[in-house]
Amino acid sequence: MMISARLTIAGLLASTFLASPVLAAGTHPVTGEPLADDQTFTYRVLDEHSSVDPQVVEDVSGSEIVRDLFEGLYNQDADGNLVPGVATSYETNDTKDVYTFHLRPEARWSNGDPVVAGDFVYAWRRLVDPELASPYAWFGELMALENAKAIIAGEMPVDQLGVKAVDDHTLEVHLSQSIPYFPLMTTHASTFPAPRKVIEKYGAEWTKPGNIVSNGAYVLTEHVPQERSVRERNPMYWDNEHTIIDKVVALVINDENVALTRYLAGELDRTEVPAGQYPRLKKEYPDEAISFPRLCNYYYTFNLSPSGQEAVKDVRVRQALSLAVDRKIITENILAGGQPEAYTFTPAATAGFTVPDVPAASMTQAERDAKAKELMAEAGYGPDQPLSVNLIYNTSEAHEKIAVALGQMWKQKLGVQATIANMEWKTFLEERGNQNFDLARGAWCGDYNEASTFLDLMTTDSGYNDGKFSNAEVDALMNEAKTADDPQPLYTKVEQIIAEQAPIIPIYHYAGVYMLDTDVGNWPVNNVEQNWYSKDLYKKAE
Amino acid sequence: MLRYIFRRLLVAIPTLLLLIIICFLLMHAAPGGPFTSERKLPPSVLANIEAKYGLNQPLFVQLWDYLTGILLHFDFGPSFQYKDRDVNDVIATGFPVTLTYGTISFVLATVVGVALGVLAAVRHNTLLDYIAVGVTFSAQALPNFVMAPILVIIFTWQLGWLPGGGWNGGQWQYVVMPVIALSTSYMASIARITRSSMLETLHSNFIRTARAKGLPTRKILWRHALKPALMPVLSYLGPVFVAMITGSVIIDMYFSTGGIGLNYVNAAFNRDYAVMLGVTILYGALTVLFSLVVDVAYAWVDPKIRY
Numbered sequence: 001m002m003i004s005a006r007l008t009i010a011g012l013l014a015s016t017f018l019a020s021p022v023l024a025a026g027t028h029p030v031t032g033e034p035l036a037d038d039q040t041f042t043y044r045v046l047d048e049h050s051s052v053d054p055q056v057v058e059d060v061s062g063s064e065i066v067r068d069l070f071e072g073l074y075n076q077d078a079d080g081n082l083v084p085g086v087a088t089s090y091e092t093n094d095t096k097d098v099y100t101f102h103l104r105p106e107a108r109w110s111n112g113d114p115v116v117a118g119d120f121v122y123a124w125r126r127l128v129d130p131e132l133a134s135p136y137a138w139f140g141e142l143m144a145l146e147n148a149k150a151i152i153a154g155e156m157p158v159d160q161l162g163v164k165a166v167d168d169h170t171l172e173v174h175l176s177q178s179i180p181y182f183p184l185m186t187t188h189a190s191t192f193p194a195p196r197k198v199i200e201k202y203g204a205e206w207t208k209p210g211n212i213v214s215n216g217a218y219v220l221t222e223h224v225p226q227e228r229s230v231r232e233r234n235p236m237y238w239d240n241e242h243t244i245i246d247k248v249v250a251l252v253i254n255d256e257n258v259a260l261t262r263y264l265a266g267e268l269d270r271t272e273v274p275a276g277q278y279p280r281l282k283k284e285y286p287d288e289a290i291s292f293p294r295l296c297n298y299y300y301t302f303n304l305s306p307s308g309q310e311a312v313k314d315v316r317v318r319q320a321l322s323l324a325v326d327r328k329i330i331t332e333n334i335l336a337g338g339q340p341e342a343y344t345f346t347p348a349a350t351a352g353f354t355v356p357d358v359p360a361a362s363m364t365q366a367e368r369d370a371k372a373k374e375l376m377a378e379a380g381y382g383p384d385q386p387l388s389v390n391l392i393y394n395t396s397e398a399h400e401k402i403a404v405a406l407g408q409m410w411k412q413k414l415g416v417q418a419t420i421a422n423m424e425w426k427t428f429l430e431e432r433g434n435q436n437f438d439l440a441r442g443a444w445c446g447d448y449n450e451a452s453t454f455l456d457l458m459t460t461d462s463g464y465n466d467g468k469f470s471n472a473e474v475d476a477l478m479n480e481a482k483t484a485d486d487p488q489p490l491y492t493k494v495e496q497i498i499a500e501q502a503p504i505i506p507i508y509h510y511a512g513v514y515m516l517d518t519d520v521g522n523w524p525v526n527n528v529e530q531n532w533y534s535k536d537l538y539k540k541a542e
Numbered sequence: 543m544l545r546y547i548f549r550r551l552l553v554a555i556p557t558l559l560l561l562i563i564i565c566f567l568l569m570h571a572a573p574g575g576p577f578t579s580e581r582k583l584p585p586s587v588l589a590n591i592e593a594k595y596g597l598n599q600p601l602f603v604q605l606w607d608y609l610t611g612i613l614l615h616f617d618f619g620p621s622f623q624y625k626d627r628d629v630n631d632v633i634a635t636g637f638p639v640t641l642t643y644g645t646i647s648f649v650l651a652t653v654v655g656v657a658l659g660v661l662a663a664v665r666h667n668t669l670l671d672y673i674a675v676g677v678t679f680s681a682q683a684l685p686n687f688v689m690a691p692i693l694v695i696i697f698t699w700q701l702g703w704l705p706g707g708g709w710n711g712g713q714w715q716y717v718v719m720p721v722i723a724l725s726t727s728y729m730a731s732i733a734r735i736t737r738s739s740m741l742e743t744l745h746s747n748f749i750r751t752a753r754a755k756g757l758p759t760r761k762i763l764w765r766h767a768l769k770p771a772l773m774p775v776l777s778y779l780g781p782v783f784v785a786m787i788t789g790s791v792i793i794d795m796y797f798s799t800g801g802i803g804l805n806y807v808n809a810a811f812n813r814d815y816a817v818m819l820g821v822t823i824l825y826g827a828l829t830v831l832f833s834l835v836v837d838v839a840y841a842w843v844d845p846k847i848r849y
Contacts, residue, residue, distance in 0.1 A: 050624060053625070053626065056626075058579075130590040130593070133591040133593070133594040135583060135587065135591060137587045138587050152590065207626045208626070224800055226799075227708055227800035228708060251707070252798050253707060254795040254796075254798070254804070255691070255796050258690070258707065261694050261706060262698060262706035264699050265698045265702065265706055267705065425574075429578045429579070430574040430578060433582065464582060
């Protein structure tokens, strides 16, 4: 008894000493708020993460962990602006196809090794290496790294990739085309450095706690699949001094209602609000229920390919179906989480994007309905010749409610017979990808915070254009926008064409709807991509 | 008897093989593949991934590689979804969890269920019987996906007695709610089967004879009635045990226990072929094993049965 008690005390002392943060139990250096003694941040994730290997991870919850464990050239601040990470600065040439990054000499891996330019070269080669076969290899192509395409296709050796270490602290990147926003892309997890020695030593086992070595503010200390993962402060991190949160716990909770109950019981600092429950929670917990815009849209796409039915190729029918959708009912009664109604494809939250005026946005719903009826009649559909469409979506409670509401609105207002079919996720993707539908649900979250991440989907060659919309003017405008100094007028024009042609029905834009403990400081609600870093958070004393 | 067991085990081999082949073909026939995603992969990237996992080979080659992998290296393949793990790892971490809460639930459901059933039968048409029947009916009417969130609301949020989920290496506080949620409806079924079978047995001629020769009730129950009354319960318990130890997706979903049940369902949704097959083989092997155990137990309970 004595021995174990003494051991426990010794253990406690040791751990307090070792993990003792410089700032905990003090006050916040900037805001002056008193800080909690226990700087642990616990949050809910829907599913087990796919991987914590920066070049392999492909899901959101995995990327959140990877952003804490590893640090790339640049990070984002609370507003989504670029702030230095491992790189302190960069230069580029006039044509913006060669970038030189200067790395900070004090950056360290968690085993004490310095982070050098070679670690980035290794990581980026790894990303496009057919042998690793990363599902995110396409990001190397998106970044336009020289020869990335040929390397992925197995036509060139990986060492031909356009990235080289000039010296330990200088990284030079050659692009196959001009990309003015290239540094923005270095906040993506797949561009983070990888510890070559560790990967070569442990192989596929390198991401296991105990084996893993990382260069971010945290190291992975525990991983119980389908249950939890824990990351703790990395004392070797170059900015450890300014990090406040000591420990971050991600709990896998599949059911959002159970997660909410566990949040209310005080087990979690953050969880998502289930659809429809926001108004009630906002009333009961006004400081904890929060909603803010996200960089994602939700829409239905028409099948304009040869397999689609003739009716939906009539622009009047498409317009009518779009106008008859009462977005307010969907955002206020079904979702009820502060989501904005959508009349354009690109969300208003997108950086540098001004939402253009489209006629439907400024009409009242009664006007839209009247116009819809008129257009339907013009197209030759009415009570005598009712239009039938089939609509597909993937199984989910919220998707179902929306699909049913759409069907109901069209039936009541236009006499349209909508057959709605829900499908299991992979089946849905297969059917949508093979154009087996009249209308299919779609949603897109921006890969980066710029309107082209959305509008590119409307181009003929886009791999994500499942409705097969093709408009030469849109293609030309989007091509021009790539190098334009001010692309906004071009984007405005594209949005206007989309509004006219109605290849899609924009329904709403996403909102992040959370329950967030009031103790948590500095949650980046203004970062519309929700790229958050635990090192920037803190817990206030209660 | 031993020869019988040996023969049954021998038959299990082609059974499992057939199971693997059918499951393998069905999986590949399902629309979409492990790498179908919202963000369609460019063909060259997809080709690399398929080459890495051998998915570009003809089906029978893939099946052959899979089978030889198991037989020669006991390697059940990689997980496509959880890229840091392989199937052996998924089963090795998930199965012990499920085995633990499944076994506890099974023992609890059996002991309480049988006791309740016997009690209700012996005190037939008394208040005790009515209470027992009432409890079992309501327990059966309450599915575990309704019960699980209610338990969390009561014990975690309102009372603050138990953690709302997780496993934590099987610490008792974490086991209580999963066990209650999993065992209740099985317990109710066992109680009902036991009760009706016991009633039937108590009205049979040999019990009447035992009573007539003046044996005390306790002795009648323990020595004569219980064994035959348990026959139908026993045939129910075999599959129930397998169902319980192979996991409940509901329990894993609501309590984040990390058991094998959720992995199985996720694998099906994600087309995580190898995980799906691995868990199917585990389930198949357990089902074969425990139906054998039940058959052997039959012989022990019922002297009329001889193998």
